[in-house]
Amino acid sequence: MSAIQIEQLSFRYKGQQSLIKNLSLTVNVGERFGIFGPNGAGKTTLMNLITGLLPYEQGSIKILDKEVRSFKDEIKQLIGLVPQDFSFYEQLSPIENMQFFGAWYGMSKMAIKNKTEELLQVMGLDTVAHKPVKLFSGGMKRRVNLAIGVMNNPQILFLDEPTVGVDVQSRNAIIEFLKKLNASGTTLVYTSHQLGEAEDLCNVVSLYDEGEIIAHGALDVLLSTHRHTGLEGLFLELTGRNYRD
Numbered sequence: 001m002s003a004i005q006i007e008q009l010s011f012r013y014k015g016q017q018s019l020i021k022n023l024s025l026t027v028n029v030g031e032r033f034g035i036f037g038p039n040g041a042g043k044t045t046l047m048n049l050i051t052g053l054l055p056y057e058q059g060s061i062k063i064l065d066k067e068v069r070s071f072k073d074e075i076k077q078l079i080g081l082v083p084q085d086f087s088f089y090e091q092l093s094p095i096e097n098m099q100f101f102g103a104w105y106g107m108s109k110m111a112i113k114n115k116t117e118e119l120l121q122v123m124g125l126d127t128v129a130h131k132p133v134k135l136f137s138g139g140m141k142r143r144v145n146l147a148i149g150v151m152n153n154p155q156i157l158f159l160d161e162p163t164v165g166v167d168v169q170s171r172n173a174i175i176e177f178l179k180k181l182n183a184s185g186t187t188l189v190y191t192s193h194q195l196g197e198a199e200d201l202c203n204v205v206s207l208y209d210e211g212e213i214i215a216h217g218a219l220d221v222l223l224s225t226h227r228h229t230g231l232e233g234l235f236l237e238l239t240g241r242n243y244r245d
């Protein structure tokens with residue numbers, strides 16, 4: 001069974017040109033999968049389609065063998081989402097946010113308490129657990145955003161630029177946490193413009209441009225096939241050097 005199986009997916013926003021064109025893609029269970037492309041290529045849109053936040057009409061998207069459009073409630077229990085825009089309530093504390101989202105996932109009070117304690121500690125937020133998140137630094141806010149995304153122990157975790165705007169310490173903590181999560185069985189689906197970080201985290205990558213996947217495979221195989229030492233060189237070769245937004 002694949003973690004994600006997309007077949008012949010097409011999508012356009014109302015009144016706009018086609019953004020995703022007949023796209024097929026498989027992400028296997030246990031992968032640390034990264035999808036990369038220029039600004040506006042449609043990476044966030046694709047994540048929103050896969051996670052059921054945006055409806056699709058043409059094509060098929062399956063998560064762990066369940067068609068997303070038909071099994072929304074079941075799929076909510078299988079996945080976690082760490083969106084690019086913060087998903088928490090600024091006026092609430094980390095604990096209050098985690099209680100709110102834990103309840104939204106249908107977790108028991110005991111499960112919420114245990115998971116909240118664990119995540120506050122791992123994310124280095126235990127000393128500020130009761131302070132409103134609006135007072136936090138960018139790095140602390142990113143860590144709260146990540147904690148909320150993993151509250152329900154997701155089998156597949158979607159990460160849209162999870163480290164944008166954070167310092168080296170927070171970035172390092174976040175990436176190490178994600179690697180451990182993956183080692184314990186969680187499939188990661190990640191996008192970012194931080195290609196150095198992506199090389200560190202991802203083992204399978206897709207380059208995506210103009211609605212289509214232009215390269216896909218194990219990172220080391222793709223780099224050696226295209227004779228590049230890093231993702232940035234491969235990205236520039238395949239997507240060109242002109243501004244794209």
Ligand SMILES: Nc1ncnc2c1ncn2[C@@H]1O[C@H](COP(=O)(O)OP(=O)(O)OP(=O)(O)O)[C@@H](O)[C@H]1O
Pocket residue numbers: 013014016019037038039040041042043044045046
């Ligand atoms: N809700 C929306 N309604 C209409 N158009 C949208 C909407 N959201 C995004 N778009 C447009 O769709 C295109 C793809 O946007 P999207 O955010 O998916 O790209 P992206 O690859 O994630 O970009 P970035 O790297 O800048 O985050 C852009 O042209 C954007 O302006």
